[in-house]
Amino acid sequence: MPDERRCPGATTVALVATCGNRLPDVAIGPSVGTVTDTRPSRSGDTDVRRVTIRDIADATGVAPSTVSRALSLPDRVNRATQLRIQQAARDLGYVPNSQARALTSGRTRAVAVLVSDITNPFYFDVIRGTQHQLAAAGWTQLLVDTEESGEAELAALNAIATKADGAVLTASRLSDAQIARIAQRTPLVVVNRRPEGVPSVLIDTPGGVEQAVQHLVSLGHRDVLYVAGPDSSWSNERRWRALVRVAKRLGIRVARVGPHAPFVDSGAAAADAAVNAGATACIAFNDLIAIGMLARLRERGVRVPEDMSVVGCDDIFGADFCNPPLTTMTSPIERAGRVAIRMLLGRLGAESGEDPVGEHTAGAVALPTHLTVRESTGPAPTSPRRPS
Amino acid sequence: MPDERRCPGATTVALVATCGNRLPDVAIGPSVGTVTDTRPSRSGDTDVRRVTIRDIADATGVAPSTVSRALSLPDRVNRATQLRIQQAARDLGYVPNSQARALTSGRTRAVAVLVSDITNPFYFDVIRGTQHQLAAAGWTQLLVDTEESGEAELAALNAIATKADGAVLTASRLSDAQIARIAQRTPLVVVNRRPEGVPSVLIDTPGGVEQAVQHLVSLGHRDVLYVAGPDSSWSNERRWRALVRVAKRLGIRVARVGPHAPFVDSGAAAADAAVNAGATACIAFNDLIAIGMLARLRERGVRVPEDMSVVGCDDIFGADFCNPPLTTMTSPIERAGRVAIRMLLGRLGAESGEDPVGEHTAGAVALPTHLTVRESTGPAPTSPRRPS
DNA sequence: TTGAAAGCGCTAACAG
């Protein structure tokens, strides 16, 4: 039977290690080098060890510290010996021990990325973005699943203190004040939050909400229902306020149902609530809820978009092939991940590729969203053509 | 601009850290304990450090080694001092440094999980399973994205040698011989592979293929087309052979198109090939390809299931809400991840929950698959009812 | 049962 017992405060951390821009943690040859021990070992018997800088030092006749320099700070070493040492490292199949490195230097060349639910497709794209950008810089990623809990988030931020040089919070459940305080001891970048003095990456879904409302208005709607996500979500409040603002400006009515958990399964209740509210057009907190609504509406015989227009948010995997395909606010999610990492690495003093103007400040970067119109709001789809 | 440069042999590693069954890497209180330094530091000025066992030793008047024992091997310490030390650890907000721990003990309490594409929904479930099982045991997960490359896989296996005590290969691109060789120095469990002498977890999709074919036959089909996945995939060959076998037994005809990359985007070409082959029923290597086919077939006016029955494989996120919903072989993917971890922890001598019979052997565990019939193969769906 | 001492592999002062 599967073992389901949980530890209190358990958190999930994932680490993305990549080749470095110094010496990669990867052997050059087909396998890791090993050495049959000649120096005295505790156990007494000769056993194979992995190659260390000492082995390279012995092989090249220099001091271990010189090997360390040749590998980590090549400029500080005579060109000839540098090459000789690097060659020996390759020959021996040397792989640096990142733990030892971190222990002495205090720097881990790793970044923690905290997500609230590792199984939410939204985060796949964020993670892909952070991963790519970190890989490009030769850094390592620790992926933390906070499981929608602020407590787990705090615990994780403590736990990773020695394992990462900084962190990206993509869905913090902490207060702005808490985040700001943590940012004083741990370099932080937040996504979709705006705490004072902490660099942040914002996905401009409010801008997308405006486009969505305009779109619905152009289809003749005068009433729009907001299907809210979790109360603890900052984005949720932000989207709702954007909706209220644009509705006032355009002179249409808005209403709100929810909160709903950000899962497909929540869509059924959301759909029922929407039908019960007499809505003909709704904007859902995210695509998961919207997709769940589509299924429930069909089950109830409510046609989309003829009887009800549905707009999602994020444009996650599945939004284009659900039934009907979902009109949604397409967010540059992967890019948000990349930008967050670039900002963080910038603060950490690492070279992280080109340095876009202003990204290194403590300010916020807002990434534009655009509406992708599909059948869930449009006029009825044309009926299928016959096979060609 | 996003920085897209890649490092040769770059690999992605993710680590899942959790509370331990010894002392968790997590502070008990609201934050990590720190100490204002009184002992001489390199920089000279007093700075805050994290609490170490030495601080606890000073506070309790015992030697650091005793603190270490009280925390790691409580049995080897006098009951009274043990409790005193543990209390002091709590009070000071001590968090063990896992790097230092690994450096001395050689054990990391971490397991590497290698996947071929972190953005493939199939692996989400595997990862969730491994993560849960590792979390339950207080272990840590390193997630490695090998990006469909055997070279990256080898590089990663070398790189993680000091970072993990063992590894799970979920989609190896290596040969059986290579895997077997690596297994001799690194404890390994493979998923959906069957190399000699290496414990493996098999998802019984061949069994599912048989059910799928029976289902298609029961719908009147006498010809089945296999839409192949990547040539490098072991599962792909295995499914094809299972299909050939059952087809022979049932006296139906089979054909094959492909290979196709395991992405939704590959579905278009696959659908075209299927139409071109005159197929009326096809079984796709996986759901991603099948979902892509559905879109393309609709685009071409080929009705599913009236003109063509489509069966997928895996039952990933999206298979139930695509259009039409996909008949597919539902695999216990998450469970496979959990079982793999239990087998590995068993070999590593760790307590990993209940110990199912036989799982600890070097043999293979086969997990059953079942067919989930949805509209993509069934008779035409009933037309929607009116709103209630 | 406890303490002293050595050292994991590496980096970083400090001399030379």
Added chain:
DNA sequence: CTGTTAGCGCTTTCAA
């Protein structure tokens, strides 16, 4: 430019 020396925080002999 290079070698010597001292640790990082922890575990683990070995004695007491």
